[in-house]
Amino acid sequence: MEGIKGRRALVTGGASGIGLAVARRLAGGGARVAVLDLPGEPLDRAASSGLVTAAADVRDPAQVRGAVAAVEESLHGLDTLVISAGVIHIKRLGEVTEADWDLTLDVNLKGAFLVAQAAAPALVDSRRGRIVAISSDAGRAGVPLLHAYSASKAGMIGLAQSLAGELAPHVTVNCLCPVSTPDTGMGRQVLAWKRDSTARTEEEVLDEIRRLFPLARTGTPEDVAAAVMFLVSDAAGFITGTAIDIDGGAALNTMPGAGS
Numbered sequence: 001m002e003g004i005k006g007r008r009a010l011v012t013g014g015a016s017g018i019g020l021a022v023a024r025r026l027a028g029g030g031a032r033v034a035v036l037d038l039p040g041e042p043l044d045r046a047a048s049s050g051l052v053t054a055a056a057d058v059r060d061p062a063q064v065r066g067a068v069a070a071v072e073e074s075l076h077g078l079d080t081l082v083i084s085a086g087v088i089h090i091k092r093l094g095e096v097t098e099a100d101w102d103l104t105l106d107v108n109l110k111g112a113f114l115v116a117q118a119a120a121p122a123l124v125d126s127r128r129g130r131i132v133a134i135s136s137d138a139g140r141a142g143v144p145l146l147h148a149y150s151a152s153k154a155g156m157i158g159l160a161q162s163l164a165g166e167l168a169p170h171v172t173v174n175c176l177c178p179v180s181t182p183d184t185g186m187g188r189q190v191l192a193w194k195r196d197s198t199a200r201t202e203e204e205v206l207d208e209i210r211r212l213f214p215l216a217r218t219g220t221p222e223d224v225a226a227a228v229m230f231l232v233s234d235a236a237g238f239i240t241g242t243a244i245d246i247d248g249g250a251a252l253n254t255m256p257g258a259g260s
């Protein structure tokens with residue numbers, strides 16, 4: 001894809017799942033890539049694979065500023081930011097604690113804001129900046145038992161639109177809204193909850209999800225990474241302030257028997 005080679009990209013939550021798939025795809029396209037994540041084994045593995053790494057908690061403004069500055073120094077600037085760090089909990093309303101709510105909003109929404117704020121000056125300076133934030137189908141319409149998660153992901157779309165106006169014309173800012181993507185840390189957490197709460201096997205749960213999607217399969221981290229590549233490429237240079245569904249058609253009205 002035109003415009004990926006030579007980019008200098010930071011991917012938050014890039015030590016696992018969707019973020020890692022994005023980091024690998026960008027690096028494969030010739031970008032210089034750094035991943036920011038919590039310290040631990042996944043981040044160590046990313047470092048061993050040749051990615052630049054920065055250990056930080058996205059909830060902490062000082063850690064975020066320090067990590068972004070270190071990445072800018074390593075990469076000699078920054079023109080691409082992918083915001084993928086995220087957490088989820090699945091609980092009935094009466095069981096949600098204040099700590100549950102705060103963690104989810106702080107990582108998913110405040111963390112996105114802090115990282116964008118710290119990276120914005122370098123992205124503007126580059127004159128070809130790109131921000132892609134990983135929201136969710138749960139940010140499009142609230143999902144039962146995902147109060148904080150849905151609120152954080154809807155908030156992310158509003159945040160991205162706000163940034164898109166302010167950082168134009170030097171930076172584009174867009175969201176992606178993936179549907180259930182089981183092959184990640186968060187995806188496995190959600191799948192285990194669905195299995196336990198319905199007393200079915202994981203394969204039965206996955207079969208049901210596949211039946212709900214017109215494109216008849218679950219999403220993969222690579223589906224999301226492919227959309228990130230497009231939004232970062234030159235081809236998407238006139239697209240900003242949007243949110244794109246990566247959902248296999250799940251948002252469509254469907255009718256049993258209507259598909260081929």
Ligand SMILES: NC(=O)c1ccc[n+]([C@@H]2O[C@H](COP(=O)([O-])OP(=O)(O)OC[C@H]3O[C@@H](n4cnc5c(N)ncnc54)[C@H](O)[C@@H]3O)[C@@H](O)[C@H]2O)c1
Nearest residue numbers: 013016017018057058084085086136180181184185186187
């Ligand atoms: N998997 C899905 O079904 C799905 C669907 C839609 C959207 N998403 C979104 O995709 C993004 C990536 O999730 P994933 O599915 O790859 O899950 P994941 O758990 O594999 O990745 C999330 C990453 O965020 C990091 N992270 C968590 N808290 C952090 C913090 N305080 N500071 C820094 N990093 C932190 C984790 O360490 C992890 O590496 C999330 O924002 C998630 O909401 C996932």
